[in-house]
Amino acid sequence: MSRAYIAGIGLQGPGLAGWTDSLGVLRGERPRDALATAIPMPALLAPNERRRAGLVTRLALAVAEEALHHAALPLDSVRSVFGSANGDGQVVLKLLETLAEPDRPLSPTQFHNSVHNAVAGYWSIAAGSAQPVTCLGGYDATFGIALLKAVSEAIAERMPVLLCLYDAPLPPPLPDLPARDVIFAAAFILLPERPDACLGALDVTYAAEAATFADAAPRDPSLAALAMNNPAAMSLRLLESLAMEQTDRFALPMLDGRVTVEVSPCR
Amino acid sequence: MLPLDITHGTIVSALGRGAAATLASLRDRRTGLAPCDFAGVTAGYVGQVAGLDEHALPLPLAAFDCRNHRLADLALRADGFAEAVAEARERLGPARIAVVVGTSTSGILACEQAFQHRDPATGALPASFDYVHTHDIFALARFVRTALGLRGPAMTVSVAxxxxxxxxxxxxxxxxxxxxxxxVVGGADSLCGMTLRGFAALELISPGPSRPCDAARDGISIGEASGFMLLERASRGHAGITLLGAGATSDGYHISAPRPDGAGAIGAMRGALAAAALPADAIDYVNLHGTGTRANDAAEDHAVTEVFGPGVPCSSTKGWSGHTMGSCGVLEAMIATLCLTHGFIPGCLGVTELDSSFRSGVTTANEDRPLRHVMSNAFGFGGVNCSLVFGHRA
Structure with missing residues (x-):
């Protein structure tokens, strides 16, 4: 069993604009507004990088910055684990359309923005950080896989780790898998030692026992609908439990196995 | 870092199928690069793996069929790797063995081909195209885990x-x-229009075979490779090679250009030495990232000189394999284990005249000598730097 402590959270989803503003919804005190996901323009990026940064980059940078401010940690002080099933589908689509024509040149900017770690690259530029990043893909299991990896890294390296999750649906004709309709990003600052300002403790284990969506679905049906339609929004069950400061245990499906998460309040 | 024993390894690249063929190509200084004729691209040279068009995946894995997984399948079948994993699966249990594999472009070639057969009326991709098992970034981890009958955690790492x-x-x-x-660590990246035409758009493809560290080097040759290693907690009986340390940094500088001062690369190399608890002079050979572009090789020379001074032999093996993208890390890790096991250094291939501005100990001829520890560098777009230290455990 691997234990880590949460010191900061960032969040952007439909009707969920930041951790503090979302607490009422996550605690079930008020309904979620039927608003589209806000896509902030990160002030961190230089103007020329801002121009190049696509939707998912802006989204991921916003939640990463929010989580680090929440944890009161310098932006360049954490290692990072980025998790995304789809990466930047808009960029990949433009390149695929160009590649379908034999002699059309590719855009060099789109090409270097097409790598799965482009978002993480823009993050390290924006944060002025030399800390290492890794970028994972795990299809609909991306949250559980990236959480297991981030907690492991915090423990193994004895360092704070930023876990940043983001996904947006692929544009047609690419399949609307595994993200459908919903644009979502969340970030967590994970520490190997309990911080003074602690939002919850996590015990994370992997087991080769199958689980289903229902084993990790958020309690609120409106939030469950988001989780069902975006791998990053699978973090909503954890976000609910942290907002309610409740003990919780749930199992995230990972192929024919599961990542079990036990949440305990720091009180 | 806890040392991790490499209990088995496999590699397939333009140097050949399996460790023995790879070693023979290195020893004989026989390049795997040949003029490119792939996906409509005829400029430059490539390090292409022969036989992929003919290779069929086993029937239970048919849904995964694409060039990248055919290449990965060849690697799993080479060097008795699948059998070694089966033995470990019995010993440790299938749930206790993770799959952590790297790829940059996954099975994108299958998607490129699907885009050439869109429905003229609706624009839809052919119904036969299986995105989830080919192009999706997680497809490689799924494939390897399924092919090896493992049930542990699985992830695809994609940092270019x-x-x-x-x-x-x-x-x-x-x-x-x-x-x-x-x-099971490693990865696969295979030839595709995206990589060939993307690097052409960046004007980084050499018209001839890539020649890292040459004064007149003029870019990369794209290659393809797949390789895997079985990593286990260090144990007493292990006589082979061990992963002793790993270091990583971010440049935080530019998406596709390296920091000219090499600070990120220096940090990764020093991080790997610290993780291995070794001084710089314990490294007997550095396998460079050495892509063959003017900027990359110059920045890495600067970084290696900062860390090691001029005395430590170093070279790039991309003159043999081409730049195999996300799989170059495991390819060059396998080459590091071959160098350690067989006591030799492969000097850079194809160098007519070494860049006279270089100050590190670049070698251009093969040399037989016992090696204690080898460092392997891999850098990528997004400013990712990673260094690994291999050797025999003390």
Missing amino acids: CASSARAFMDAAHLIASGACDAA
Whole structure:
């Protein structure tokens, strides 16, 4: 069993604009507004990088910055684990359309923005950080896989780790898998030692026992609908439990196995 | 870092199928690069693996069929790797072995082909195109886990050309935290229009075979490769090679250009030495990232000189393999184990005149000498730097 402590959270989803503003919804005190996901323009990026940064980059940078401010940690002080099933589908689509024509040149900017770690690259530029990043893909299991990896890294390296999750649906004709309709990003600052300002403790284990969506679905049906339609929004069950400061245990499906998460309040 | 024993390894690239063929190509200084004729691209040279068009995946894995998984399948079948994993699966249990594999472009070639057969009326892709099992970034981890009958945690690591090098560090974290006892690490990247035409758009493809460290070097040759290693917690009986340390940094500088001062590369190399608890002079050979572009090789020369001074032999093996993108980390890790096991250094291939501005100990001829420790570098777009240290455990 691997234990880590949460010191900061960032969040952007439909009707969920930041951790503090979302607490009422996550605690079930008020309904979620039927608003589209806000896509902030990160002030961190230089103007020329801002121009190049696509939707998912802006989204991921916003939640990463929010989580680090929440944890009161310098932006360049954490290692990072980025998790995304789809990466930047808009960029990949433009390149695929160009590649379908034999002699059309590719855009060099789109090409270097097409790598799965482009978002993480823009993050390290924006944060002025030399800390290492890794970028994972795990299809609909991306949250559980990236959480297991981030907690492991915090423990193994004895360092704070930023876990940043983001996904947006692929544009047609690419399949609307595994993200459908919903644009979502969340970030967590994970520490190997309990911080003074602690939002919850996590015990994370992997087991080769199958689980289903229902084993990790958020309690609120409106939030469950988001989780069902975006791998990053699978973090909503954890976000609910942290907002309610409740003990919780749930199992995230990972192929024919599961990542079990036990949440305990720091009180 | 906890040392991790490499209990088995496999590699397929333009140097050949398996470790013995790879070693023979290195020893004979026989390049795998040949003029490119792939996906409509006829400029430059490529390090292409022969026989992929003919190779069929086993029937239960048919849904995964694409060039990238055919290449990965060849690697799993080479060097008795699948059998070695089966033995470990019996010993440790299938749930305790993770799959941590790197790729940059996954099975994108299958998607490129699907885009050439869109429905003229609706624009839809052919119904036969299976995105989830081919182009999706997780497809490689799924494929390897399924093919090897494993049930542990699985993930695809995608940090451009450092993907399969970084996979070693990610696997080490999982083993250290107890999430698993062993991991199949490695990766696969295969030829595709995206990579060939993308690097052409960046004007980084050499018209001839790539010649890293040459004064007149003029770019990369794209290659393809797949390789895997079985990493386990260090144990007493292990006589082979051990992963002793891993270091990684971010440049935080530019998406596709390296920091000219090499600060990120210096940090990764020093991080790997610190993780291995070794001084710089314990390294007997550095396998460079050495892509063959003017900027990359110059920045790496600067960085290696900062860390090691001029005395430590170093070379790039991309004159043999081409730049195999996300799989170069595991390819060059396998080459590092061959160098350690057989006591030799492969000097850079194809160099007519060494860049006279270089100050590091670049070698251009093969040399037989016993090696204690080898460092392998891999850097990638997004400013990702990763260094690994291999050797015999003390």
